[in-house]
Amino acid sequence: MSSPSTQPPEAVISTFYDYYDNYYDAPKPCSKESVRRFAASFLPALYTLAFLLGLLGNSLVVVVLFKYKRLKGMTDVYLLNLAISDLLFVLSLPFWSYFSLDQWVFGTPWCKIISWLYLVGFYSGIFFIMLMSIDRYLAIVRAVFSLKARTAFHGLITSLVVWLVALSASAPELVFREAFPEQNYTTCKQIYPGNFTTWKLLSTLEINILGLLIPSIVMIFCYSMIIKTLVHCRNEKKNKAVRMIFAVMVVFFFFWTPYNIVLFLQLLETLGVLRDCQTSRNLDYAFQVTEILGLFHCCLNPVIYFFMGEKFKKYLKMLFKNWRLPGEACKRCGAHITYHTESTSSFHTQSTGDQDAL
Template sequence: MEGSKVKEDWKVGSTSETMETTMDYSNYYIYELPSPCSKGGVRDFGKLFLPPLYSLVFLFGLLGNLMVVLVLLKYKRLKSMTDVYLFNLAISDLLFVFSLPFWIYYVADQWVFGTAFCKIVSYMYLVGFYSGIFFIMLMSVDRYLAIVHAIFALRARTLTYGVITSLAIWSVAILASLPALLFSTSYTENNNTYCKENYPGNSTTWKVLSSLEINILGLLIPLGIMLFCYTMIIKTLHRCKNDKKNKAVKMIFVVMIVFLVFWIPYNIVLFLEILVELEVLQDCTFGMQLDYALQATETLAFIHCCLNPVIYFFLGEKFRKYIKQLFKTCRGPFRLCRHCSFLQVYVSETPSSSHTQSTMDHEIHDAL
């Protein structure tokens, strides 16, 4: 897997193996150290703190994104490009979340699910990881078209184009995640069973390339596109006289700040891991601190999948209205299936079709 399981050092490497001898440690992490550099403390820390944290991420990520899917299917009916992107983002987060129970057990004990599940879960995790980032990027482009090119957006932001671009995003995510499916394997060493990539040939080169892939595809490209889109959106909103402008700008900053806060630390640590793999950094104390940092920043990145429903839905007036309507219809989790008619058509506001300021108002309200 790439990254956090995307970067196997966190799951089984330097953060999950207790190096009892200089030779064991040097074979995996740093070569020719003058004294043993035990990573037992890092592993114990992970066993103690990561399972409860990941369990909370799993619980809130599952409930939040299922709520998003429910609202979209019951009320929105996937009738626009934005609806399609939001739905796919929720599916991406759910795919990511469904892999967490396996990693929870893994960090608490060891891998007991065999090689086949090692490949499947690693692949599922990484596809969810990439597709989630890509759909956040795609939603930024959707907002850019809706606000900066409002008239053109009436033709471009269609359900058909939404489906086509979504399929393209899933294709890229599936292809980018193939190394996890091909190279992930389960093996036993020092009475512990691990699940990680077993690269052919020069494993250091593969590890470096994997980390670079995460940094480039998972941060640099999406971040560059998002910065461009939101910069143009802010410029456009400042030029137009619109009562919703301040609220829209605040929402934009929330999206950007949350993305930066939750993902940049993780990618910085991954970059430092590259330097360790290339033996540019060979300090034992720094290596251990980096392992702790990788655990912390990866957990922070995991939390982002729980926040997507909040960012893209719960801050919106329409979604709050849908949620209230949903709970009026479904007055308890045990009566959900009996009372919720998924074939019920929810009558929403009819969007304006004029190419005037009212079009801009509508686009800002829906897109943000």
């Protein structure tokens, strides 16, 4: 993802381990010891928190979708795939959390696999957010056409395409990433066969274009057309839908734009445009903060796209009401709990982008 003034051969998408590379590979006059201490002090706790929140929220999404929604529409398929993407993303975090405290002790195979999972989850998650924007656009702006287009089958086909693109974009991690010993310290980074600057340029452009530029263009178009349609539509749910749309856009740009900006500035550092040592340290600090910010976006996805919907709140209540563990525990204490049962048949309806997902 980043590196300091003398760039080591590492990927544009990575985690805190780049800062260990920065520390060892930076020119001697430019000390990165403070950056390394900062990473070791704060990153493990933040990675662990993101892992726990992301694992809990996205696991609940998967369980509720399979138990109640039964994947009957395009929205359901995209929600499931977004949750799986976020789970892939967060499953790599315990490894980086341990690495921030020690060194890479898991060997080259796991170095490749974990880095690859991280990147696949990153790309696929953003792509599915983009597809959900298109899904809402079809449901609200092209309502007649969406009756035929927004089916579970078409959702599965487009999801397959997204996974293929994400896997292809992440393939360099499996090829170039290695566990590499440096000064009695083992790190996990990319070892490029050719000119590092060229690879750095290509990698940064890839993540800026695929991870921000294209999704931003698609989302801005879709949501601007949705708002335009809702403004001319007399609907009591209009204001809520518009607020939800703004929330989706603001959260996406707030969590991911700073990260992409820092990546671009670090590219300028690689190209020699930025040479100051303090600037290099500041970029390292900024990278750590913006990457953590982006990590927590996967924790908010279940809240934004799933639990804020009225029907999904009912599904969640039903899930916990049917959970037997609390009832069994209370029975052992002599207490008796009577749950109010709800018929699930009324909830088994096909998703609509403007009702279920918003």
